[in-house]
Amino acid sequence: VTSVAVVMAMRSEAAPLVASLRLREVADGPEGLPFRWYDGEHHGVLVTVATNGVDSRHGVDNIGTNPAVLNTWLTIEQYRPDVVVTAGTAGGFAARGAVVGDVYLSEGDFVFHDRRIAVPGFTEYGFGRYPSTDVTGLAGRLGAKTGVVSTGNSLDGTEVDLQLMAANNASVKEMEAAAVAWVCWLSDTPVFAVKAVTDLVDGPADTAEEFLQNLTMATGRLAATMVELIALLGESGWPPE
Ligand code: SAH
Numbered sequence: 383v384t385s386v387a388v389v390m391a392m393r394s395e396a397a398p399l400v401a402s403l404r405l406r407e408v409a410d411g412p413e414g415l416p417f418r419w420y421d422g423e424h425h426g427v428l429v430t431v432a433t434n435g436v437d438s439r440h441g442v443d444n445i446g447t448n449p450a451v452l453n454t455w456l457t458i459e460q461y462r463p464d465v466v467v468t469a470g471t472a473g474g475f476a477a478r479g480a481v482v483g484d485v486y487l488s489e490g491d492f493v494f495h496d497r498r499i500a501v502p503g504f505t506e507y508g509f510g511r512y513p514s515t516d517v518t519g520l521a522g523r524l525g526a527k528t529g530v531v532s533t534g535n536s537l538d539g540t541e542v543d544l545q546l547m548a549a550n551n552a553s554v555k556e557m558e559a560a561a562v563a564w565v566c567w568l569s570d571t572p573v574f575a576v577k578a579v580t581d582l583v584d585g586p587a588d589t590a591e592e593f594l595q596n597l598t599m600a601t602g603r604l605a606a607t608m609v610e611l612i613a614l615l616g617e618s619g620w621p622p623e
Contacts, residue, residue: 386428386430386463386466386612387463387466388429388469390431390434390470393435397601398604399469402606404422405420405421405431406420416444417452417453419432424609424612424616430463434450448561450468454566458565464620465571465615466566467573467611469576470558470577471593472555472556473555474486474582475552475584480529480553480554483578483599486526486576486579487528488517488528488529489553490513490514490530491510492510493531493532494509495550495552498546510533512563513567514573517622519622520614520622527553530551530552530553531575531577532550533561539555554577554579572621576607580596581596
């Protein structure tokens with residue numbers, strides 16, 4: 383059985399996928415930690431959806447790179463998946479052809495845009511550039527776009543962030559993928575991203591408002607793509623043809 387682990391930040395991002403696949407919550411998940419895991423079988427694939435859970439101090443979802451790292455590490459230790467998918471929502475760049483509701487699969491390397499370290503050697507370390515598995519074939523079969531995914535710990539972007547994202551040809555911007563990819567690189571686990579666009583970084587709307595307005599639509603599309611993707615992996619195994 384091919385085993386796929388899907389790491390996701392927010393409850394609302396994961397809910398449509400967990401429901402579509404009829405996954406059950408893992409009773410003996412990581413002890414004393416906020417992460418919530420769901421698993422089940424779909425087309426012969428063992429699917430684990432590992433969500434980051436809630437920060438009990440602040441009462442909101444654990445988004446950003448820190449929870450992503452810890453949850454990804456524990457999920458890999460427990461399931462030894464053939465592949466990790468970092469899935470969720472993202473801001474898209476209209477300048478690179480993104481439209482709200484698009485689903486992107488990752489291309490090239492995962493980069494960070496908010497780790498600026500002007501010390502010899504550390505500049506490139508800051509960008510990270512941890513590799514994505516080449517899933518252009520899968521994207522074609524799914525009718526999804528492909529592009530570079532850029533990660534930072536803020537929902538907004540400073541002028542410098544935006545310059546760096548442009549220099550790295552980023553198609554989408556979010557807050558977890560490069561952190562997940564770092565853990566996968568450490569543990570020799572293939573990884574790619576599936577990201578649904580909730581908002582346009584270079585569009586006129588307020589990002590937070592646009593995000594909330596499109597969240598249900600985008601997570602629905604994300605779930606539909608993931609269900610189809612897992613069925614394709616069930617047919618072809620890993621790596622996909
Ligand atoms: N106000 C929101 C906060 C969501 S933060 C709330 O309801 O709690 C945004 C989350 O979606 C992050 O996990 C990030 O990965 C993703 N995301 C969507 N659009 C983004 C953007 N434009 N920039 C950065 N992250 C984005």
